[in-house]
Amino acid sequence: MSRPSVTGSGPWPGSDALEAQSVVVGDLLDTPSEVLGIPFAVSLAARGPWSDLVGRASALLADLPTELGPHGWKLADRPGRDLARAQAFGREDLDALAVAAHGYAGPLVVPVLGPLTLAASLYLSRGDRVLSDSGAVRELAASLSDGIGAHLASLARAVPGAVPTVLLHEPLLAQVMAGVLPSFSGYSALRSVPGPVAAGHLSAVATGLRASGAESVIVHGGSAWSSLGAIRAAGADGFALAVTALDERSWERVAEVVEGGLAFWPELPPQASSQCAGPDVAGQADLLLRPWRSVGLPSSRLRDVVLLAGDATGVGSPDDARAVLAGLVRAARLVAERAES
Numbered sequence: 001m002s003r004p005s006v007t008g009s010g011p012w013p014g015s016d017a018l019e020a021q022s023v024v025v026g027d028l029l030d031t032p033s034e035v036l037g038i039p040f041a042v043s044l045a046a047r048g049p050w051s052d053l054v055g056r057a058s059a060l061l062a063d064l065p066t067e068l069g070p071h072g073w074k075l076a077d078r079p080g081r082d083l084a085r086a087q088a089f090g091r092e093d094l095d096a097l098a099v100a101a102h103g104y105a106g107p108l109v110v111p112v113l114g115p116l117t118l119a120a121s122l123y124l125s126r127g128d129r130v131l132s133d134s135g136a137v138r139e140l141a142a143s144l145s146d147g148i149g150a151h152l153a154s155l156a157r158a159v160p161g162a163v164p165t166v167l168l169h170e171p172l173l174a175q176v177m178a179g180v181l182p183s184f185s186g187y188s189a190l191r192s193v194p195g196p197v198a199a200g201h202l203s204a205v206a207t208g209l210r211a212s213g214a215e216s217v218i219v220h221g222g223s224a225w226s227s228l229g230a231i232r233a234a235g236a237d238g239f240a241l242a243v244t245a246l247d248e249r250s251w252e253r254v255a256e257v258v259e260g261g262l263a264f265w266p267e268l269p270p271q272a273s274s275q276c277a278g279p280d281v282a283g284q285a286d287l288l289l290r291p292w293r294s295v296g297l298p299s300s301r302l303r304d305v306v307l308l309a310g311d312a313t314g315v316g317s318p319d320d321a322r323a324v325l326a327g328l329v330r331a332a333r334l335v336a337e338r339a340e341s
Helices: 017-028 053-060 081-100 115-121 134-157 173-178 196-213 225-233 248-259 281-294 299-304 318-340
Strands: 005-008 066-069 072-075 106-113 161-169 217-222 238-244 263-270 306-309
Touching: 005 106, 005 318, 017 081, 017 318, 053 072, 053 081, 053 106, 053 115, 053 134, 066 081, 072 217, 081 196, 106 115, 106 263, 115 134, 115 173, 115 196, 134 161, 134 196, 161 196, 161 263, 173 196, 173 225, 196 217, 196 225, 225 238, 225 248, 238 248, 248 263, 248 281, 248 318, 263 281, 281 318, 299 318, 306 318
Parallel strands: 005 306, 106 161, 161 217, 217 238, 238 263, 263 306
Antiparallel strands: 066 072
């Protein structure tokens, strides 16, 4: 029988990859029997732009070199020191995961920036964002698919028992489709990418990743429910959204997608806490449970949700990050109880 799961979206404090990965694997494999903890590959943004989500994705691109410019990462004519440094951090992270997860067999979440948000974050070698050039977006999506595929092959050698799920971060997907992202000059907005085109890019990447060994592909649409149409059309196996941004109308759309067969990975904020009452476990769980009931979703489907810790695990100290995961596990126990009622 399935049970509610808990995992993270990648961010973690500090700069020691082995320490961070060991803590994440250890804590998420030590959960109560009614909750499944799923280890995830960490990203350590404290090491600089070579290790944030854009830098990590840039380092994975196949045959598409990048470099750091005045405004961030951009496409380059040839590989340079910035790319080499980002790739070196990537190898360090993989080695750390191999040690921390030695002998592990089971699901593993691999967070990576998705093709549309990456295209909105990277710049052309001489010009605007990659998103401004439809041909460049197609090339970038294909390169990202191949690059993540190669990364999954390396992961299979490092942790042979791992069953990877790729979590594609697409926080800018809704803005990309709405055409509200500013151009390089800031005086205009980039042309919108139609939903079917965006879905096509996501679908191509997801298909490539499954062929490369990913058991499933989950697309995190950030905080905008309007991304759900493209995610569903892309044939993703599931979707993630930050629940604090969802109103009644949004939850009705979520219910449609869940009933359509997609897995739901709700991102919950950290638990509120007070000196008198302590952590508000019930309040955190109710951010999912109350709207779930109100839109008429069956309690039994709560067994299939994966509670996701978002950027909160990358803020503060490692102890703070561990507390976020531990709190989410406690909330998941309440979700498990509701699933049985």
